[in-house]
Amino acid sequence: MxxxxxxxxxxxxxxxxxxxxxxxxxxxxxxxxxxxxxxxxxxxxxxxxxxxxxxxxxxxxxxxxxxxxxxxxxxxxxxALDRQEQELRNQLGGNVGVVNNGQNLVVSLPQDILFATNSTTVSGAAAGNLSTLARSLQQYPNSTVNVIGHTDDVGAAAFNADLSQRRAQAVSSVLVSNGVAANRIQSIGRGEDQPIATNLTPEGRQQNRRVDIVITPN
Known part of the structure; x- marks a missing residue:
């Protein structure tokens, strides 16, 4: 050495x-x-x-x-991250968050606009945002994508972990069906383990119910 x-x-x-x-x-x-x-x-x-x-x-x-x-x-x-961030901010709906931390982009979609209660079927309204995101991922192909599901702490932890995994997979499937290569995407369920707000209020629990799509340049 x-x-x-x-x-x-x-x-x-x-x-x-x-x-x-x-x-x-x-x-x-x-x-x-x-x-x-x-x-x-x-x-x-x-x-x-x-x-x-x-x-x-x-x-x-x-x-x-x-x-x-x-x-x-x-x-x-x-x-490239700067350009993709600005384009996504302009193209996605106001309920979708986009954060550029210099190493990757984190696109956050509230689960309440993605899914009905206890459902893993992506809503029609959210499908439009995911289609827009898929086009962006195809335009910037040199990246990997982690789709991470999160829940609040209501209910059993094991159920929440399974639900978040299935929801992450559902979002990944929509991206793939819109042309994103499956080998770029990994689906991850975090359940209630990574809250971004308190679970003691309805507003906090709503923030914790989300799917984060982390785009990392290769």
Missing amino acids: ITLSRTNLTLAIAALALTTACAGTGGPNDNRMAGQGAALGAGLGALAGAATGDDRSERIRNGLIGASLGAATGATVGS
């Missing part, structure tokens, strides 16, 4: 700082996630490159090359 010298680390950090500065100079239309992706890619690329080579000068050179390549890749991924 190669230990990075102080010089290597300094150069990696300098490359990261330079890339971050350059990524943020695009003015008011600058893509925030493109800049973050470039910075992260530069740092990872610099460290990966600096860990290769037979001597210190070669490792320094490889670190700078890695920073440059990593920055370009990270910026491309971040920019």
Whole structure:
């Protein structure tokens, strides 16, 4: 295992700082996630490159090359996330949440608009949103998709876990029927284990009943 010298680390950090500065100079239309992706890619690329080579000068050179390549890749991924996020916000209904955390997009659909009580049949109204999402996934094919079902804590935990899994699978099936490759999608049931609000109020329980579709660039 190669230990990075102080010089290597300094150069990696300098490359990261330079890339971050350059990524943020695009003015008011600058893509925030493109800049973050470039910075992260530069740092990872610099460290990966600096860990290769037979001597210190070669490792320094490889670190700078890695920073440059990593920055370009990270910026491309971040920019694609920005575009897809904005398009989905414009195309999906107001009840659908879209969050871009810089590493993936999380599209949240309330289960109350997806399914009737205790049902795993996707409603006609929700099918339109899923069709729109499927078109977006086909337009941006270089990603994997986790469809994650969640419930509130009303009822038995085992029943909720099974229901959330079947609902996640139902959403996945709609995406596949609308042209998304099945090998890109994984269906996961979390039941009541990952609430985003209190289960002590009707409003909180309503927020917890949801399906999250997590889109992660490859």
